[in-house]
Amino acid sequence: xxxxxxxxxxxxxxxxxxxxxxxxxxxxxxxxxxxxxxxxxxxxxxxxxxxxxxxxxxxxxxxxxxxxxxxxxxxxxxxxxxxxxxxxxxxxxxxxxxxxxxxxxxxxxxxxxxxxxxxxxxxxxxxxxxxxxxxxxxxxxxxxxxxxxxxxxxxxxxxxxxxxxxxxxxxxxxxxxxxxxxxxxxxxxxxxxxxxxxxxxxxxxxxxxxxxxxxxxxxxxxxxxxxxxxxxxxxxxxxxxxxxxxxxxxxxxxxxxxxxxxxxxxxxxxxxxxxxxxxxxxxxxxxxxxxxxxxxxxxxxxxxxxxxxxxxxxxxxxxxxxxxxxxxxxxxxxxxxxxxxxxxxxxxxxxxxxxxxxxxxxxxxxxxxxxxxxxxxxxxxxxxxxxxxxxxxx
Amino acid sequence: xxxxxxxxxxxxxxxxxxxxxxxxxxxxxxxxxxxxxxxxxxxxxxxxxxxxxxxxxxxxxxxxxxxxxxxxxxxxxxxxxxxxxxxxxxxxxxxxxxxxxxxxxxxxxxxxxxxxxxxxxxxxxxxxxxxxxxxxxxxxxxxxxxxxxxxxxxxxxxxxxxxxxxxxxxxxxxxxxxxxxxxxxxxxxxxxxxxxxxxxxxxxxxxxxxxxxxxxxxxxxxxxxxxxxxxxxxxxxxxxxxxxxxxxxxxxxxxxxxxxxxxxxxxxxxxxxxxxxxxxxxxxxxxxxxxxxxxxxxxxxxxxxxxxxxxxxxxxxxxxxxxxxxxxxxxxxxxxxxxxxxxxxxxxxxxxxxxxxxxxxxxxxxxxxxxxxxxxxxxxxxx
Numbered sequence: 001x002x003x004x005x006x007x008x009x010x011x012x013x014x015x016x017x018x019x020x021x022x023x024x025x026x027x028x029x030x031x032x033x034x035x036x037x038x039x040x041x042x043x044x045x046x047x048x049x050x051x052x053x054x055x056x057x058x059x060x061x062x063x064x065x066x067x068x069x070x071x072x073x074x075x076x077x078x079x080x081x082x083x084x085x086x087x088x089x090x091x092x093x094x095x096x097x098x099x100x101x102x103x104x105x106x107x108x109x110x111x112x113x114x115x116x117x118x119x120x121x122x123x124x125x126x127x128x129x130x131x132x133x134x135x136x137x138x139x140x141x142x143x144x145x146x147x148x149x150x151x152x153x154x155x156x157x158x159x160x161x162x163x164x165x166x167x168x169x170x171x172x173x174x175x176x177x178x179x180x181x182x183x184x185x186x187x188x189x190x191x192x193x194x195x196x197x198x199x200x201x202x203x204x205x206x207x208x209x210x211x212x213x214x215x216x217x218x219x220x221x222x223x224x225x226x227x228x229x230x231x232x233x234x235x236x237x238x239x240x241x242x243x244x245x246x247x248x249x250x251x252x253x254x255x256x257x258x259x260x261x262x263x264x265x266x267x268x269x270x271x272x273x274x275x276x277x278x279x280x281x282x283x284x285x286x287x288x289x290x291x292x293x294x295x296x297x298x299x300x301x302x303x304x305x306x307x308x309x310x311x312x313x314x315x316x317x318x319x320x321x322x323x324x325x326x327x328x329x330x331x332x333x334x335x336x337x338x339x340x341x342x343x344x345x346x347x348x349x350x351x352x353x354x355x356x357x358x359x360x361x362x363x364x365x366x367x368x369x370x371x372x373x374x375x376x377x378x379x380x381x382x383x384x385x386x387x388x389x390x391x392x393x394x
Numbered sequence: 395x396x397x398x399x400x401x402x403x404x405x406x407x408x409x410x411x412x413x414x415x416x417x418x419x420x421x422x423x424x425x426x427x428x429x430x431x432x433x434x435x436x437x438x439x440x441x442x443x444x445x446x447x448x449x450x451x452x453x454x455x456x457x458x459x460x461x462x463x464x465x466x467x468x469x470x471x472x473x474x475x476x477x478x479x480x481x482x483x484x485x486x487x488x489x490x491x492x493x494x495x496x497x498x499x500x501x502x503x504x505x506x507x508x509x510x511x512x513x514x515x516x517x518x519x520x521x522x523x524x525x526x527x528x529x530x531x532x533x534x535x536x537x538x539x540x541x542x543x544x545x546x547x548x549x550x551x552x553x554x555x556x557x558x559x560x561x562x563x564x565x566x567x568x569x570x571x572x573x574x575x576x577x578x579x580x581x582x583x584x585x586x587x588x589x590x591x592x593x594x595x596x597x598x599x600x601x602x603x604x605x606x607x608x609x610x611x612x613x614x615x616x617x618x619x620x621x622x623x624x625x626x627x628x629x630x631x632x633x634x635x636x637x638x639x640x641x642x643x644x645x646x647x648x649x650x651x652x653x654x655x656x657x658x659x660x661x662x663x664x665x666x667x668x669x670x671x672x673x674x675x676x677x678x679x680x681x682x683x684x685x686x687x688x689x690x691x692x693x694x695x696x697x698x699x700x701x702x703x704x705x706x707x708x709x710x711x712x713x714x715x716x717x718x719x720x721x722x723x724x725x726x727x728x729x730x731x732x733x734x735x736x737x738x739x740x741x742x743x744x745x746x747x748x749x750x751x752x753x754x755x756x757x758x759x760x761x762x763x764x765x766x767x768x769x770x771x772x773x774x775x776x777x
Binding site for chain 2: 039042043044049052053056057059060061062063064097098099101102105109127130131134240241242243244245261262264265266267268269270271272273274
């Protein structure tokens with residue numbers, strides 16, 4: 001009865017998640033520095049909160065128009081036009097979702113037919129794999145390498161394409177690796193998508209977070225791509241609004257219509273105060289965003305060289321706020337290494353195999369603590385790592 | 395009921411009506427199920443306070459704020475006689491609609507049959523279709539005030555039947571399933587090993603001495619009942635997108651995994667608003683109920699005067715009126731009424747193909763506006 005024999009989802013999810021090792025860990029000796037989270041230690045800016053309060057004061061407590069409030073859809077259209085030179089019609093080509101997660105979920109459901117293959121970066125965000133599984137599709141991993149800064153390469157995409165391939169998920173900057181796909185590579189990937197008639201699900205959740213001279217670009221701006229690209233984005237990361245649940249799906253009206261239909265069936269519309277808050281976020285000011293980019297630069301400076309010095313390579317990520325470090329020199333699995341780091345150094349990290357087979361032997365470090373705390377975490381880890389490496393080399 | 399059927403998709407019909415409505419002045423809408431009341435001020439104030447305190451910036455607990463799940467458990471015990479464990483049996487969702495979607499995806503395997511009252515709220519269809527489930531309509535009738543008769547359900551049970559969906563009070567009919575029928579359905583569910591999904595989103599709005607009974611509170615039902623509820627209707631909170639699902643622990647585990655995958659967590663400010671709604675004064679609910687009841691009496695009278703019959707609405711805030719006497723199929727009548735009379739009322743075909751002789755009137759306008767709408771209806775039909 002019920003889920004015991006009923007849920008194909010539980011069965012599938014169990015394969016992906018439930019069997020992940022979760023050995024009990026002894027209490028750490030030191031106060032814990034937690035570098036696992038996917039969201040910054042950053043509050044939503046006051047002007048955004050104020051806009052939500054003002055909307056409530058105006059009585060915005062009812063269903064909004066189903067695809068989202070028009071000022072927000074217009075704002076997103078203006079931003080995409082400004083950033084990428086792509087024109088979208090706010091009336092028919094922009095959908096507001098309950099966070100980027102709902103956006104990617106409905107997009108995957110409607111772009112994937114049973115039996116379709118979906119190309120997904122490995123390691124990559126598992127939300128796509130779960131959504132593909134539920135849609136009856138098959139995930140085909142596209143490996144990425146720290147030698148390329150974890151950027152998706154056209155060669156790896158080409159090698160993964162089969163006659164069943166229908167969708168390519170391209171996330172740049174990427175979670176968990178911080179990889180940013182450079183323009184030249186994106187052009188080659190776009191050519192492959194056109195040649196093989198693929199739809200590209202382009203995830204720009206982390207688009208604000210690019211560093212070291214890298215630039216974010218949108219694949220929809222490339223020739224032949226607007227009509228085959230669905231963009232998924234979010235207010236969560238750029239504006240520190242994870243709790244508000246606002247994201248968007250953008251695409252050619254023909255592609256977006258079925259996605260909009262499913263979103264309506266799933267949740268009718270997105271929360272009204274959150275949508276007004278998001279509209280205010282787009283309006284600016286952006287001082288808070290700029291200040292946090294500077295802060296992340298300081299944190300990167302505390303993290304990346306220290307990892308390199310310890311002999312934990314990370315591919316010099318150019319985006320997002322993560323480093324995906326190779327810990328195989330310790331001789332431990334990711335889960336075992338994370339446990340040792342916590343027990344002996346009081347530092348929490350996320351085992352990389354949660355992001356797919358390509359994450360084995362890697363840990364994700366998130367830049368979610370101030371730079372001095374990250375520096376302290378590195379100081380604590382250095383002797384532990386050195387000792388593990390010596391033991392492994394013996 | 396007429397045999398008039400339509401080959402058009404109900405959503406397309408609705409879209410067309412909404413589009414026409416936008417192009418016309420002074421349209422009276424008795425269409426959408428969005429209460430005309432604003433969310434009560436103490437609920438809004440609690441949300442604003444939570445936002446200003448920085449309690450809404452980050453992901454809320456994936457299963458729902460512990461404070462909210464505890465408030466829900468207390469409410470269910472207090473009002474519904476449902477004993478629940480907020481840690482393992484309650485999941486907060488982004489509106490009742492998402493809750494239903496998650497339930498169906500977690501429960502149904504392809505080919506599984508689910509009994510669904512007919513007429514029904516058409517958004518169930520998409521959820522069932524996506525899971526590969528098969529919807530088996532269980533007829534209800536105007537002359538029974540759209541109560542659901544257990545024998546009608548029982549005779550449609552097959553080896554593939556996994557669940558029965560109950561919506562009480564019902565949309566679009568305002569029908570309330572009588573406690574005796576619910577007890578009988580509970581017996582059948584246990585005998586035939588069915589899961590009962592009980593959509594109780596309109597529970598606060600019952601009239602004329604009708605009783606709302608939560609089927610999950612009956613003996614032997616806790617382990618096979620999924621109760622769906624939300625804040626949109628009870629507290630006029632449609633814009634907040636907040637609902638919840640009560641289910642046995644094993645199924646709750648699946649529902650929470652799906653919730654994480656579909657939208658991670660419900661909006662934090664909405665959840666704090668929900669805490670205030672459940673833990674705060676309930677006078678606002680009683681006031682809304684009284685107001686809907688007064689409107690209900692006025693609209694019933696006006697419909698009767700206009701020569702329409704309807705299933706007696708013991709609950710919710712709708713009247714499902716029989717318009718067969720006009721001789722005009724429901725969608726054509728909706729369209730005519732909108733174009734000629736500037737009144738938007740959804741045709742029964744949106745709630746099942748067999749309902750082309752019915753229209754759903756909502757009570758979500760002040761009484762004088764409702765009466766003006768029926769006056770326009772009479773004028774349009776007289777010409």
